[in-house]
Amino acid sequence: MPKTAKIPKATITRLSIYDRQLELLEFDGYRVVSSEKLAWLCQVNPAQVRKDLGYFGEFGIRGVGYDVIDLQARIKEILAINRTWNLAIVGVGKLGSALIQHHNFSARGFKCVAAFDNAPDKIGKRIPSGLIIQSVDQLKDTVRELEVEIGVIATPASTAQMVADFLLDAEVNAILNFSPTRIGVPECCLVENIDFTVMLDVLVYKVHHEPKEPRA
Amino acid sequence: MPKTAKIPKATITRLSIYDRQLELLEFDGYRVVSSEKLAWLCQVNPAQVRKDLGYFGEFGIRGVGYDVIDLQARIKEILAINRTWNLAIVGVGKLGSALIQHHNFSARGFKCVAAFDNAPDKIGKRIPSGLIIQSVDQLKDTVRELEVEIGVIATPASTAQMVADFLLDAEVNAILNFSPTRIGVPECCLVENIDFTVMLDVLVYKVHHEPKEPRA
DNA sequence: CAATGTGAACTGGTTCACAGCC
């Protein structure tokens, strides 16, 4: 179905955002939505919405708009989030355990099926979600057995690369990296980095340099 | 000092990454580094490194490279992270408390000086860091008193906008938003969004659509 | 000679503007 064209990564990001707004619109009882309204809600340009969707097909009705339910289904299909994906969290510190219990993950079909750490006092413990923390030595076996498709790194920077190598060895080929370092992986493995302090640095730069307009 | 040119946001993001790599290089005893080496470490193009730095001045020595210590200082100055910034966390759930104790924040000069929630059973409690959770009713006064410059939203989507309005009322003009929704704010307020599930959706899309190359 | 600094070329992404349809 993808019209063999190169699709900007930003388009995929926006599709995810559209999807969530559509859920809210559905909840609020809307049956149809125009590109203008959806764009406004997602803080983008209406033409952007239409172009993004245009990469994948014709989902709207001219003169009317998009069917809220139908468009949602299409987007979920495009993103491949119309099914469950199994996650394994590595690093069960404060952040790791917050992620395991993160409601937005389960609500969107991301299921934490395993948790690993290498601190002896953590291994074997049960976390509120019911999961038992395993040693990273067991990572490979468990990941394969439970068919984990995405590894989540929530360790300090110092161990991130080691963890990544473990995940690669277990043939996970998608990693969500919360550690503040760029891990090195082969081509076949896909990585997304979420780096809090980089975001803060960007924010601080902007605060410090943007023309400070007087408050309305 | 900025050569009155428009600086890409991506450049700022990379400066933050360069900075952290420089810290590691310094720790490892390097005195100078070439754009090629730094680029390799940060997984970008060498010309990109030079261009990014070029927006702000000439920091290198031709034929030699960049002084690791000096370049760090310059970047920290550009990013305005050569001082402490006060944060207030709103929403002390699992994620919020993980953020409060997040070591990378304190290590980089971001100091959590206040925490707010509106759950009656949380208000007044002391968190391991020593902070006492306050009611959001006290947000305005506390934020002003403690000179908080950045608000961090770690609440569910449903209350994010309300929290943002509270922060705006307290004249915070930078927000780091961890809730999975786009908050609406006036021009004068700067926002960075960190949305875990969007990142996962992007990762899933890629896993599902990228040409799956056989593993080496 | 080796590596920076930078205009010019290129690539990618966004916005416009309007044709096409309901």
Place this chain on the structure above:
DNA sequence: GGCTGTGAACCAGTTCACATTG
């Protein structure tokens, strides 16, 4: 009439290639 779908125009950001300099 109103809103989608999309080629064309535009804009931004990255990479190249080379002149420049310690």
